[in-house]
Amino acid sequence: MAGTTPGTPGTPRVLRAMNDRAALDLLLEHGPLSRTRIGRLTGLSKPTASQLLARLEAAGLVVATGTDAGRPGPSAQLYALNAGAAHVAGLDVTPERILAAVADLAGRTVGRFELPSPTRRSAGAPGAVERVVAALDGAVKAAGLVRSDVHRVVIGTPGAFDPRTGQLRYASHLPGWHSGTLLDELAAVLPVPVEYENDVNLAAVAEQRLGAARGHDDFVLLWNQEGIGAALVLGGRLHRGWTGGAGEVGFLPVPGTPLVRHVTRVGSGGYQELAGVQRLPELARGLGVTDPPPPATGAGRDPHLGPAVALLERAAGAQEGPYRRLLEAYATALATGLASIVAVLDPEVVVLSGAAVTAGGEALRELVEAELAELAAARPRLVIGEVQEEPVLRGALESALAATRDEVFDTSR
Structure with missing residues (x-):
């Protein structure tokens, strides 16, 4: 009988990865859980749940955190998502300022920085690339991290970057953002995946994930x-x-x-x-x-x-x-x-x-x-x-988190 290739649907490797993802999503939704509770919610046996947790703990995605000693019966070890396993950044760009934030894998904002726009623009004023880097570094520093700790960046702006030309359209009021080489310049100084999205679209992402939608x-x-x-x-x-x-x-x-x-x-x-x-x-x-x-x-x-x-x-x-x-x-x-x-x-x-x-x-x-x-x-x-508190920034973080979780939680890689 011909063998299956790694990653073929139905193979043990893929099934383990699916169970891992299910457990990580449960920890993200519910917070710390015991092995028994994870097994019950996923339908896995106790031995399989134990193997799963050991595997995730060794991968640095799960940490043991206290016990449920307050409940009747013997206390059980609790496990939680290791929120520090990955970090993402979001930026909200307007003509008046750039607002940047860093969030951990659980979605908690751990660093924030606001960079006002110069009141007067001159030949020596920093351009869009320099200002993006300064805002991002400010948020990273506030989080007690370094730039290389950030796995993904999502930047929200008015208008939209034309996917054919890479140029910003519908936002003539955002000075310094219309160069045809801007995206290449940003990619050169930010060696992590960077995505660009319309600011109103990001507000919708925030409402879809956290709010009224x-x-x-x-x-x-x-x-x-x-x-x-x-x-x-x-x-x-x-x-x-x-x-x-x-x-x-x-x-x-x-x-x-x-x-x-x-x-x-x-x-x-x-x-x-x-x-x-x-x-x-x-x-x-x-x-x-x-x-x-x-x-x-x-x-x-x-x-x-x-x-x-x-x-x-x-x-x-x-x-x-x-x-x-x-x-x-x-x-x-x-x-x-x-x-x-x-x-x-x-x-x-x-x-x-x-x-x-x-x-x-x-x-x-x-x-x-x-x-x-x-x-x-x-x-x-x-x-x-x-989501009335900085919805564009929140949407940028949620967008970055969705893609990063898909990558980090995929234990089949």
């Missing part, structure tokens, strides 16, 4: 912060489009705005002109808001975002008067563009994310959902995003 394979994330964008998840996978520009809905022509034929600046485009944060102060004045609140703190350096967030936070609590009318008008603007998106995609869920929409809270969500019901035949469920 868990368990959903078809959803749209509508982002409204410095600009309007969308992430499209179809069949459980991000849909990026031919040039990476799927979801650049700020350019979507909508009623009541001029058709933009040549987009040359950030914040231009039909839907962006109708419902972007830049529109809110003008809309408020037109509806009789004469006492706008002071700009919200923590809203970044965008001159429009702080006032917009403050207006929406106050409007969210209004039951009548000009602030209520402002919330209703803004909900109509958001629903107008959203109607076109859901008419094409018919998603199960729409996640509202970004500071400008989460500031409106449940009151804004209800109004947008009601307006959408009048404008579109599709009836998706609208929810507020649950």
